[in-house]
Amino acid sequence: MEDSNKSRDVWLMILFALLLLAGLAVLVLGVREAIGQGEYVTLGLGLLAVTIPASLYALAGSKSGTGDMGLYIQEQNRLLKSINDRMLISDQAKRIAFRQKDRDALREAIIEDLRQEDYDAAMALVNEMADEYGYREEAEQFRQQIIDVQAKKREVMIQKAVARIDELCERKDWDLAKHEVSRLQRLYPDYPTIDELPQRVAKAVNKHKLDIERQFLEAAERDDVDAAMELIKEMDKYLTPEEAAPFLETARGVVGKKRQNLGVRFKMAVQDRDWIDGVRVGEQIIKEFPNSMMAKEVREMLDTLRERAASQRAAMAGGQKA
Structure with missing residues (x-):
């Protein structure tokens, strides 16, 4: 029986020795990772893997001759509990140690995101x-x-x-x-x-309308018929019929003067045999007053006027060459 116990103790010590060697290998690997990568998990496991077999190995050797296996098991349990407590304390200490490092890393990441x-x-x-x-x-x-x-x-x-x-x-x-x-x-x-932006744009539009109205009345008052006619076209883009009503009489007067002026200019061009100017004024009459009687009369004459204007241009060109 005693030989059997001794044989068992020998095998246990061999097993503990092998576990100790394996723990040392893990410990070496953990040290490399801690130095190179800042990772400490493997290092913690290596410490645990070395501590447990070493303690059990020593304990088994001291108890190998007593046969008091109950006490041996109790001491093993106590040792494991003590090691576990140390590991918990170690983890907590590690969290405290790296708390500031995590905080700094998080702060730097936030600042970088803000910069980006x-x-x-x-x-x-x-x-x-x-x-x-x-x-x-x-x-x-x-x-x-x-x-x-x-x-x-x-x-x-x-x-x-x-x-x-x-x-x-x-x-x-x-x-x-x-x-x-x-x-x-x-x-x-x-x-x-x-x-406030819709009102801002509406205010700008309204100001432009008021400027057009004022400029039109000023042009009509000084008999600037051409300017007044252009302003009438501009007013037509912005004014509703109700808004345009106060300007209709003045506009009719301007239009009448414009038509009258064009008619006089057309007749003078024909009388002076200025066929080129006659064609230009006649085309303007047709464009601006297409439904008027004057436009109808101009259309009937326009083909003849264009032929004479072409001859006139040719004669002018020949004279310049000469």
Whole structure:
């Protein structure tokens, strides 16, 4: 019986020795990973793998001759519990040691996202800093910084868009200005400055209408018929029938004078045998007063006038060569 116990103890010690060697191999690997990669999991496992077999090996050797296996098992359990407690303490110490490192890494990642203007990613890291790591005060500071940066950037973009709308209004490109306003309303529906833009464009349109009306009345008053006629065409784009009503009488007078002036110029060109000018004035009469009796008379003469104008040009060209 005693020989059997000795044989068992020998085999146990051999087993513990093999486990110890394996633990040493894991420990060496863990040291390399800790130095090269900053990973400490394998190192912890290696320490555990070395400590347990070494302790059991020594304990088994001291108990090999007593036969007190009950006490031997109790001491093994106590040793394992002690090792487990040490590992728990070691893990906690490791978490404390790397707490600041994790915090610094998280902070650097947030700052980098802000530099890249990736505000959604930065805000996700801020939430992680508050919820998972418990750095709520610092997370709140970052959160406010992100909100402020986004607000400032949005303000700059809106200012540029408003300046473009003003430029479009200066160019009288009302359709494009209104399109730009609609785009901004979709992007920033709750922004006070955007809410004022439709009225801004409407005010610019109304000012342009008033300017046209004033310029028309001034041109008519000084008998600048050509300018007044151009302004009538411009007014027709903006004024409703109700808005145009006060200007109808003046406009009729301007149109009448314009037609009369063109008629006089046409007759003088024909009388002076200035066929080239006669064709030009006649075509203008047909274009601006297509349904008038005067336009009908000009059409009947226009083919003949064009032939004479062509001959006149040829004669003028021959004279220049001579």
